[in-house]
Amino acid sequence: MKPTVHDIARSAGVSLATVDRVLNGRPGVRHVTRERVEQAISSLGYVRDVAAANLAKGRTYSFAFVLPNYDNSFMIGIRDEVDAAISRSGAERTQIRIIEVPPFDAPALADALDRIAADMPDGVAFVAVEGDEVHAAVGRLKETGIAVATLVSDLPGSDRDHFAGIDNHAAGRTAANLLGRFVGGRDGRIAVLAGSMLVRDHRERLEGFAAVMGESFPRLSVLPVMEARDDPSLAADVVSAVLQRYPDIIGLYSLGAGNRGIVHAVREIAPEVRPLVVAHELTRTTRAALVEGLIDAVLNQDAGHEVRSAIRVLKGKADGLPVIAAQERIRIDIFLKDNMP
Amino acid sequence: MKPTVHDIARSAGVSLATVDRVLNGRPGVRHVTRERVEQAISSLGYVRDVAAANLAKGRTYSFAFVLPNYDNSFMIGIRDEVDAAISRSGAERTQIRIIEVPPFDAPALADALDRIAADMPDGVAFVAVEGDEVHAAVGRLKETGIAVATLVSDLPGSDRDHFAGIDNHAAGRTAANLLGRFVGGRDGRIAVLAGSMLVRDHRERLEGFAAVMGESFPRLSVLPVMEARDDPSLAADVVSAVLQRYPDIIGLYSLGAGNRGIVHAVREIAPEVRPLVVAHELTRTTRAALVEGLIDAVLNQDAGHEVRSAIRVLKGKADGLPVIAAQERIRIDIFLKDNMP
DNA sequence: CAGTTTTTGAGGTACGTAAATCAGAAAATT
DNA sequence: AATTTTCTGATTTACGTACCTCAAAAACTG
Numbered sequence: 001m002k003p004t005v006h007d008i009a010r011s012a013g014v015s016l017a018t019v020d021r022v023l024n025g026r027p028g029v030r031h032v033t034r035e036r037v038e039q040a041i042s043s044l045g046y047v048r049d050v051a052a053a054n055l056a057k058g059r060t061y062s063f064a065f066v067l068p069n070y071d072n073s074f075m076i077g078i079r080d081e082v083d084a085a086i087s088r089s090g091a092e093r094t095q096i097r098i099i100e101v102p103p104f105d106a107p108a109l110a111d112a113l114d115r116i117a118a119d120m121p122d123g124v125a126f127v128a129v130e131g132d133e134v135h136a137a138v139g140r141l142k143e144t145g146i147a148v149a150t151l152v153s154d155l156p157g158s159d160r161d162h163f164a165g166i167d168n169h170a171a172g173r174t175a176a177n178l179l180g181r182f183v184g185g186r187d188g189r190i191a192v193l194a195g196s197m198l199v200r201d202h203r204e205r206l207e208g209f210a211a212v213m214g215e216s217f218p219r220l221s222v223l224p225v226m227e228a229r230d231d232p233s234l235a236a237d238v239v240s241a242v243l244q245r246y247p248d249i250i251g252l253y254s255l256g257a258g259n260r261g262i263v264h265a266v267r268e269i270a271p272e273v274r275p276l277v278v279a280h281e282l283t284r285t286t287r288a289a290l291v292e293g294l295i296d297a298v299l300n301q302d303a304g305h306e307v308r309s310a311i312r313v314l315k316g317k318a319d320g321l322p323v324i325a326a327q328e329r330i331r332i333d334i335f336l337k338d339n340m341p
Numbered sequence: 342m343k344p345t346v347h348d349i350a351r352s353a354g355v356s357l358a359t360v361d362r363v364l365n366g367r368p369g370v371r372h373v374t375r376e377r378v379e380q381a382i383s384s385l386g387y388v389r390d391v392a393a394a395n396l397a398k399g400r401t402y403s404f405a406f407v408l409p410n411y412d413n414s415f416m417i418g419i420r421d422e423v424d425a426a427i428s429r430s431g432a433e434r435t436q437i438r439i440i441e442v443p444p445f446d447a448p449a450l451a452d453a454l455d456r457i458a459a460d461m462p463d464g465v466a467f468v469a470v471e472g473d474e475v476h477a478a479v480g481r482l483k484e485t486g487i488a489v490a491t492l493v494s495d496l497p498g499s500d501r502d503h504f505a506g507i508d509n510h511a512a513g514r515t516a517a518n519l520l521g522r523f524v525g526g527r528d529g530r531i532a533v534l535a536g537s538m539l540v541r542d543h544r545e546r547l548e549g550f551a552a553v554m555g556e557s558f559p560r561l562s563v564l565p566v567m568e569a570r571d572d573p574s575l576a577a578d579v580v581s582a583v584l585q586r587y588p589d590i591i592g593l594y595s596l597g598a599g600n601r602g603i604v605h606a607v608r609e610i611a612p613e614v615r616p617l618v619v620a621h622e623l624t625r626t627t628r629a630a631l632v633e634g635l636i637d638a639v640l641n642q643d644a645g646h647e648v649r650s651a652i653r654v655l656k657g658k659a660d661g662l663p664v665i666a667a668q669e670r671i672r673i674d675i676f677l678k679d680n681m682p
Numbered sequence: 683c684a685g686t687t688t689t690t691g692a693g694g695t696a697c698g699t700a701a702a703t704c705a706g707a708a709a710a711t712t
Numbered sequence: 713a714a715t716t717t718t719c720t721g722a723t724t725t726a727c728g729t730a731c732c733t734c735a736a737a738a739a740c741t742g
Contacts (some may be wrong), residue, residue: 002431004698015721020700028719030709047431051392052698055727090343090388173679181637184525212679296522299680331682334675338514338553339640341672345728356691361730369689371739393728396697688739695732702725711716 003044012040023048054093061315062095064116065151065307066126068103072230072257073283074303078127078152081307094311104198106131113137123147123314125164128155130200147317149310152301153201161317164310166301166330168201172208172255174332175278178297179251180217182276188250190222191242191275195230195256205255205280220251228258235261243269254279263289282335290337300333344385353381364389395434402656403436405457406492406648407467409444413571413598414624415644419468419493422648435652445539447472454478464488464655466505469496471541488658490651493642494542502658505651507642507671509542513549513596515673516619519638520592521558523617529591531563532583532616536571536597546596546621561592569599576602584610595620604630623676631678641674 009019014037021029022037029037040046065082068075079098086096101112109126110133116124117140124141128134128150135158141148142159154163179190192209194202206225213222226242228235235258243249243265252275254262259279263286266274274294279286282300289295309328316323335341350360355378362370363378370378381387406423409416420439427437442453450467451474457465458481465482469475469491476499482489483500495504520531533550535543547566554563567583569576576599584590584606593616595603600620604627607615615635620627623641630636650669657664676682 002698005700006698015723016699017701017722018720021720024700026701030719033720049396049698050432052396052727053700055390055393055396055729056698056700058700058727091391170679174677177677177679182522184527186525208679329682331674332680333672334677334680336515336518336675338511338518338549339673339675341670343728347728356693358692358731359690362690365730367731371689374689390728393697394730396699396727397729397731399697399730684742686739686741688737690737691735693733693735696730697728700726703723705720705722707718707720709716709718712714 002049003046004049005046007044008037008040008046011044012037060093060095061123061318062119062121063123063125063311063314064097064099064119064121065310066099066101066109066112066116066124067151068127069100070103070230073285074257074281077281077283077303078307081304084304085307085311092311094315096311104129104196106134110134110137113141117141117144117146120144121146122318123149125149125151125310125314127151128153128158128160128200130155130198134158147314149313149317151306151310153199155200162310162313162323162328164306164313164328164330165201166332168204169208171280171299171301171332172205172210173212174208174334175205175253175255175280175297175299176209176212176217178334179253179276179278180213180220182278182296183220183250185219186250187219188221188248189246190220190251190253191239191246191249192222192225193235193239193252193254193256193258193262194225194227195258196227197225199256202256209253209255223249228256228261230257232258232261232264234258236265237261239265240268243275247273249275251276252278257281259283259289259295260285263294266294282333282340287340290335290340293337296336298335300335301330302333306330343390344387345390346387348385349378349381349387352385353378401434401436402464402659403460403462404464404466404652404655405438405440405460405462406651407440407442407450407453407457407465408492409468410441411444411571414626415598415622418622418624418644419648422645425645426648426652433652435656437652445470445537447475451475451478454482458482458485458487461485462487463659464490466490466492466651466655468492469494469499469501469541471496471539475499488655490654490658492647492651494540496541503651503654503664503669505647505654505669505671506542507673509545510549512621512640512642512673513546513551514553515549515675516546516594516596516621516638516640517550517553517558519675520594520617520619521554521561523619523637524561524591526560527591528560529562529589530587531561531592531594532580532587532590533563533566534576534580534593534595534597534599534603535566535568536599537568538566540597543597550594550596564590569597569602571598573599573602573605575599577606578602580606581609584616588614590616592616593618598622600624600630600636601626604635607635623674623681628681631676631681634678637677639676641676642671643674647671 005019009016101108106129138158148160149162150160152165226238228238277295278297280299282298286298346360350357442449447470479499489501490503491501493506567579569579618636619638621640627639
């Protein structure tokens with residue numbers, strides 16, 4: 001039978017109240033007594049029944065998620081996952097609200113964070129945009145004792161507790177590895193399309209991609225990166241133009257959003273001369289394109305995992321617990337048309 | 342505030358006991374009253390507090406995991422994950438024991454299942470071996486009212502409730518897709534190494550692999566499958582021999598275990614003429630080989646996911662709940678050297 | 683209508699922990 | 713030695729649900 005606090009009290013020869021004081025770090029226990037209780041805890045192998053503890057505590061965690069209000073499929077997916085978490089909030093003793101901010105707007109983000117701080121939630125998760133204002137706002141949140149996690153895009157060097165997202169450098173390397181191998185031994189050009197070089201995750205992906213291309217695939221020449229602000233129609237134009245200009249493009253890496261436009265542009269090309277395409281995020285568009293053969297591989301970060309990880313970490317931080325890094329690592333999933341979920 | 346049973350009782354104008362009867366499907370409630378209560382439940386949006394319910398029930402689920410007692414890394418991984426689940430058993434109200442059986446031995450497996458049935462656990466998970474005895478034993482388990490799940494290797498056509506494992510057909514297709522693309526436009530032979538064609542998962546992987554090779558890569562000719570009984574030293578010999586015999590082998594698909602032997606054999610080949618290698622299961626061996634460049638891609642099924650899924654399903658089945666298919670689908674992970682976890 | 687059966691109410695105990703109060707014991711201080 | 717301070721014990725209530733008993737009311741039966 002699983003030991004309970006009563007068993008510990010009996011085994012340590014103390015009262016329930018003292019065990020409680022030790023377990024919950026309350027004052028008023030002599031050092032020797034505390035040790036005796038801890039000894040009993042470890043020798044009996046006691047583990048707190050979290051369900052019962054939560055029930056008794058009746059504690060609820062209040063969190064805020066700050067998300068950019070633009071509508072690419074991936075962000076919609078993130079929002080859906082946060083909504084799903086909200087709908088589970090009863091069972092998980094959380095109270096989560098979503099705050100929308102304009103995308104790529106550091107002052108607006110910093111503003112939102114400051115307004116949230118006034119409400120004194122237990123934790124905040126946000127999609128980072130780089131900017132000194134944001135760093136400062138994060139600092140203020142932390143000073144107020146609020147747990148802070150970045151989501152999808154990180155803000156290194158700030159006081160944030162955790163980043164719930166993928167290693168974008170590794171993602172870029174993976175993309176290069178895949179694309180380089182897929183083109184076989186052929187020579188040719190590789191085009192790269194990003195959303196914006198002002199966003200950290202896109203920059204890091206590009207770095208990783210360029211590094212592996214240089215190391216492992218010297219026969220492929222990577223064209224200067226094009227930016228399409230994650231806009232499908234702009235992306236379509238840009239891709240069409242570059243494919244026309246350089247007929248020897250044999251590979252395309254789309255490291256941002258706006259894949260609908262890319263698929264559209266690629267479909268226009270005759271199948272024999274179509275470039276190989278590696279893109280990010282498994283959405284309805286990329287999924288269909290994989291099946292149709294217009295995209296060859298998709299790298300994905302699981303929005304559900306990211307959101308749940310962020311919540312877990314914020315909860316833990318609110319209780320002063322450390323992050324279990326291995327558990328919170330978000331994987332870079334590779335999907336081909338045959339292993340789609 | 343989240344509504345409780347008390348709120349429902351008040352809102353429906355009935356007593357707590359009646360609400361309890363409705364909630365837990367106990368008899369002794371008039372149809373009209375039951376409807377009134379259900380109406381209150383849905384209008385208040387009541388959801389049962391699972392933690393409190395479990396606490397009150399004090400129910401524990403007893404499960405048995407039947408695993409083959411041979412020591413390839415993947416099976417060790419599965420066993421570790423079951424051990425991990427055992428160590429969590431306090432918090433998860435489960436009581437799990439592991440039963441070891443000789444591998445590839447249908448009568449022994451059937452025997453073990455029958456012995457387990459005598460103990461009347463709530464559920465059984467096992468790595469299937471094909472055989473009429475096993476089908477029959479599963480039938481007996483189900484008749485006794487025990488939930489049954491297959492793990493890693495399935496037993497279609499039996500009465501099992503669930504299969505916790507990957508779609509091996511899709512895994513084979515994915516492997517072919519990767520390998521076919523990696524070799525570029527070159528012609529050549531592809532060698533395939535399996536553990537045993539008597540095991541269902543290996544057979545299915547081969548089918549999927551051969552199908553895609555035929556459809557999409559007609560310039561590659563797939564050699565007859567070799568069997569090495571998941572034995573590293575045997576695998577090393579077999580691979581060395583076939584590579585010697587057919588110098589134009591440009592790709593190798595290892596769809597079983599024993600990768601240590603394959604890595605060993607491939608290391609002997611001069612780097613310029615090494616075949617591309619796709620293998621299964623991310624282990625210490627395959628991980629190191631990926632880094633070293635001896636293996637080019639690894640397909641993986643996450644042992645932790647599989648074990649946890651099996652437990653979730655067995656719990657649900659023990660309570661008569663349906664399986665949420667989307668939640669229990671085990672993904673086929675692809676790892677290159679750059680996206681390893 | 684009385685008698686029987688079914689339905690309902692009221693109340694309690696239990697699960698394992700948290701958190702509080704209050705009294706008493708032990709230790710430290712004066 | 714007296715006083716204050718610091719510990720500790722004993723006990724109680726609460727969290728939300730499950731499950732039990734017993735009595736009372738309501739609904740049927742003939």
